[in-house]
């Protein structure tokens with residue numbers, strides 16, 4: 001969703017802001033803008049469209065030269081993507097960039113209109129600029145911000161400059177990410193660390209409603225009452241290379257290739273003496289033994305990772321697991337409480353519905369565990385227990401490496417819960433953990449075999465509709481494979497539990513329609529094959545993903561992608577996921593789409 005940057009220091013501010021916005025492109029946006037002090041005058045350049053449009057506009061309108069300013073990429077929520085609705089927004093003496101949603105903006109707009117303010121955009125954000133101006137009567141920026149945030153309902157990260165203070169950038173946040181970068185005599189703000197990683201690795205996390213004031217020489221933090229706050233400086237673990245393409249044509253391809261390494265990292269961080277051990281974060285055997293029910297709550301790909309986790313936990317530990325879409329869970333008055341464990345899974349750690357579900361679960365008395373990739377995110381910090389997925393920065397909108405690491409974490413949890421509850425013994429715990437140690441190689445083998453995925457993509461490139469089918473773990477993989485494919489290829493795709501297709505949807509099967517059959521699970525293989533044959537006999541073009549040597553009747557499969565792996569069935573989703581990601585990736589590229597930036601999508605969904 002929207003990206004915020006801000007800078008004060010000796011560098012060329014426009015360059016720093018544009019560079020930061022480029023690093024935040026992955027969040028998804030449809031317009032962009034910057035406001036920079038040039039000789040004490042704020043010069044604003046903004047436009048609908050991508051950063052290339054901004055660069056053109058900077059050429060034609062003149063690039064602001066200065067050392068202090070703010071910038072923004074907007075993902076439209078209130079009002080269409082247009083030059084006027086783009087940020088920064090100014091009114092009177094204040095210019096702002098905003099990420100989030102101001103829920104009471106209509107009431108505030110009425111109030112401000114009565115006070116004589118005139119609005120030019122359709123955004124909720126413009127009211128913040130006006131309200132700040134309204135409370136700026138005493139020309140005290142801090143007081144104006146304090147009074148303003150008291151009135152705002154909803155979520156916000158704000159970068160603010162005041163016309164009278166050409167050497168200051170202010171920022172504040174509530175429920176939307178905003179990070180402060182600390183350089184040598186220069187300061188930054190960004191919605192995420194990559195925005196300023198090129199200049200500094202030192203950062204500070206702002207708490208809800210904390211305010212930062214930075215000038216070239218100094219930085220100060222205040223609470224909502226205006227009292228000074230001491231903040232701790234952390235050092236980012238990421239380096240610039242990790243946040244760059246490193247020779248790959250797309251981030252997505254790079255991130256697919258990183259999977260063997262990051263899965264290995266996950267294993268290294270959670271396995272001690274050959275077995276998973278989460279006691280350090282409070283996930284002890286005693287707790288796991290007594291847990292009544294488990295809920296996995298997440299959105300999109302993270303939720304599909306939860307489905308794999310559910311199959312693994314239920315199979316091994318015999319604890320009931322429910323997987324819920326976070327946007328439903330939070331409003332369904334869920335029957336959750338003491339004795340239950342709610343696992344929230346999220347790459348970004350900022351997803352609004354997942355975060356709200358976490359808060360609700362805590363309020364209802366459940367224990368919460370977050371499996372999150374971004375350590376400093378709100379979800380990671382808000383849960384009772386936190387497992388960090390060390391996937392590193394995931395820039396492509398389509399989640400790949402975060403998903404496989406989430407699954408790895410969930411397998412390790414499943415093994416340990418099963419051991420804690422006595423459904424497996426120590427020997428089996430060690431055996432399963434060692435088996436999972438083979439996953440990085442299995443994923444690597446698929447990646448080395450990418451030509452086959454590329455060939456399958458060439459057969460899908462002109463499809464208008466397609467289906468994925470599978471049973472059990474293969475069904476969970478089908479859902480994820482289908483989501484991946486549709487989000488970056490724009491081909492309509494549906495995933496079905498293989499046995500469910502004939503209860504209606506099979507009427508859509510017609511000549512040559514591709515059906516990707518995921519058939520890796522030996523327990524249900526015969527059943528999956530018969531479902532595959534049902535659609536084949538109605539004209540479907542069958543692509544089967546299976547273990548090497550799986551026997552099908554000669555005419556039932558058009559193309560097969562065979563997995564060579566020693567992994568047992570339960571763990572085979574890891575290499576299968578890589579195969580499905582590569583198929584989606586190559587299909588997207590063949591269709592001339594940029595897989596890193598699919599239309600209408602945002603990387604981090606901070607609104608409901």
Ligand code: M6R
Pocket residue numbers: 299300301302303345346347348349350351354397398399400483484487603604605
């Ligand atoms: O950051 P999160 O993992 O919480 O994001 C959840 C979904 O928005 C995300 O997985 C989305 O479905 C991806 N675009 C899928 O590739």
